[in-house]
Amino acid sequence: xxxxxxxxxxxxxxxxxxxxxxxxxxxxxxxxxxxxxxxxxxxxxxxxxxxxxxxxxxxxxxxxxxxxxxxxxxxxxxxxxxxxxxxxxxxxxxxxxxxxxxxxxxxxxxxxxxxxxxxxxxxxxxxxxxxxxxxxxxxxxxxxxxxxxxxxxxxxxxxxxxxxxxxxxxxxxxxxxxxxxxxxxxxxxxxxxxxxxxxxxxxxxxxxxxxxxxxxxxxxxxxxxxxxxxxxxxxxxxxxxxxxxxxxxxxxxxxxxxxxxxxxxxxxxxxxxxxxxxxxxxxxxxxxxxxxx
Numbered sequence: 701x702x703x704x705x706x707x708x709x710x711x712x713x714x715x716x717x718x719x720x721x722x723x724x725x726x727x728x729x730x731x732x733x734x735x736x737x738x739x740x741x742x743x744x745x746x747x748x749x750x751x752x753x754x755x756x757x758x759x760x761x762x763x764x765x766x767x768x769x770x771x772x773x774x775x776x777x778x779x780x781x782x783x784x785x786x787x788x789x790x791x792x793x794x795x796x797x798x799x800x801x802x803x804x805x806x807x808x809x810x811x812x813x814x815x816x817x818x819x820x821x822x823x824x825x826x827x828x829x830x831x832x833x834x835x836x837x838x839x840x841x842x843x844x845x846x847x848x849x850x851x852x853x854x855x856x857x858x859x860x861x862x863x864x865x866x867x868x869x870x871x872x873x874x875x876x877x878x879x880x881x882x883x884x885x886x887x888x889x890x891x892x893x894x895x896x897x898x899x900x901x902x903x904x905x906x907x908x909x910x911x912x913x914x915x916x917x918x919x920x921x922x923x924x925x926x927x928x929x930x931x932x933x934x935x936x937x938x939x940x941x942x943x944x945x946x947x948x949x950x951x952x953x954x955x956x957x958x959x960x961x962x963x964x965x966x967x968x969x970x971x972x973x974x975x976x977x978x979x980x981x982x983x984x985x986x987x988x989x990x991x992x993x
Contacts, residue, residue: 720870720871720872721823721870721871721872722871722872722873722874723754723822723823723824723825723866723871723872723873723874724822724823724824724825724873724874724876725825725826725827725859725862725863725873725874725875725876726809726812726813726816726824726825726826726827726876726877726878726879726982727826727827727828727829727855727859727875727877727878727879728807728808728809728812728826728827728828728829728830728879728881729828729829729830729855729878729879729880729881729882730830730834730880730881730882731830731831731832731833731834731835731881731882731883731884731885732796732830732832732833732884732964732965733807733808733881733882733884733921733922733965733966733971733974734759734807734808734828734830734879734880734881734882735759735760735798735799735805735807735830735831735832736781736799736805736806736807736808736966736971737796737799737800737805737832737964737965738799738800738801738805738961738962738964738965738966738967738968738971739780739805739806739807739961739966739967739968739970739971739972740801740803740805740967740968741780741801741803741804741805741806742803743968743969744780744806744810744968744972747814749813749814749817749818750777750778750779750810750813750814751777751778752777752817752823752824753777753778753813753817753823753824753825753826754775754776754777754778754823754824754825754826754866754871755771755775755776755777755778755779755809755825755826755828756771756774756775756776756825756826756827756828756858756862756865757769757770757771757781757809757826757827757828757829758770758771758828758829758854758858759781759798759807759828759829759830759831760784760786760798760831760832761786761787761794761795761796761797761798761831761832761833762794762831762832762833762834762839762850762851763831763839763847763850763851764829764831764850764851764854765787767784767785767786767787767791767798768784768798768831769781769782769783769784769786769798769799769804770784773861773865774865775825775862775865775866775869778809778810778813778826779806780803780804780805780806780810781799781804781805781806782803782804783797783798783799783801783802783803783804783805784798784804786798794832794833794834796832796833798832800961800965806971807828807830807881807971807975808879808881808971808972808974808975808978809826809828809879809975810971810972810975811971811972811973811974811975811976811978811979812826812879812975812976812978812979813826813975814975814976815975815976815979815980816979816982816983819979819983825862825866825871825873827858827859827862829851829854829855829858829859830881831851831854833885834851834882834885835885835886835891836882836886836891836894836895836898836899836902837891837894837898839851839852840852840882840898840902841898841902842901842902842905842906842909843901843905852902852905852906855906856906856909856910859875859910860910875910875912875915876915876916876982877915877916877917877918877982878903878906878915878916878917878918879918879920879953879975879978879982880899880903880917880918880919880920881920881921881922881974882899882921883895883899883921883936883937883939883940884921884922884925884926884933884936884964886898886936887925887926887930887932887933887935887936888932889932892932892935892936892939893935895935895936895939895940896939896940896942896943896946899919899939899940899943900943900946900947903915903917903943903947903950914949915949916949916950916951916982916985916986917947917949917950917951918950918951918953918978918981918982918985919940919943919944919950919951919952919953920940920952920953920954920955920974920977920978921933921936921937921940921955922955922958922960922964922965922966923937923954923955923956924956924960924963925963925964926963926964927963937952940952951981951982951984951985953974953977953978953981954977955970955973955974955977958970958971958973958974958977959973
């Protein structure tokens with residue numbers, strides 16, 4: 701009887717092991733081009749692989765609040781996000797309506813996920829936390845306990861909640877990369893000189909708080925922001941490139957030829973293209989970093 705009991709216990713443990721699953725987790729964060737403000741769901745080609753990608757999101761206008769569009773604090777599958785219930789413009793100067801279109805939108809998460817799934821043929825999970833018009837000092841500062849750190853704290857909180865929810869479902873998530881699209885709001889005389897340090901400090905804090913010291917940070921910005929007339933956009937690009945040169949786990953992703961909807965945002969095709977560029981940059985980075993055989 702004891703032998704039979706032991707076999708049953710071992711069988712149960714093996715069953716649990718077989719049921720367990722591990723997925724890579726990629727974070728999408730930043731401002732409006734991470735939100736995907738002008739990407740149109742009606743122009744998005746269908747892809748059945750979207751059903752296989754776990755997706756958790758919170759996005760909208762700053763600060764993070766009840767007016768954000770969210771996945772309801774639970775995992776679903778990769779998809780465009782609805783407009784939700786954005787705050788009225790009278791609530792503040794940075795209320796843009798969550799997305800430009802009534803049907804919502806999507807960010808680089810879709811192009812990135814589709815490219816990785818097509819290449820790697822393995823499960824994937826995405827957490828997206830992005831808010832339009834946000835800057836490093838006023839929204840993403842990890843040492844500011846007030847409004848200046850609200851977006852950073854929300855990114856950390858959403859990521860931790862998503863990881864815990866997946867674990868409760870028997871899924872272990874391995875933090876693989878951050879895809880960051882931001883910098884347009886810092887393209888000014890005051891913020892641009894501080895951008896390398898500010899972004900570097902945020903990424904360092906994120907790695908520490910999420911216990912992910914090897915997290916790859918892929919950083920990008922709409923280089924054409926302002927119709928190529930903003931004199932500080934080249935400074936932001938240089939700042940991101942400087943960080944990539946300084947941080948061995950960071951890579952700059954060039955978006956210079958991605959197509960635009962207007963002087964501020966990528967269009968649908970451009971948003972998908974930027975996502976694919978993130979995927980290509982991640983794979984290239986990992987290939988370079990792989991130990992020699």
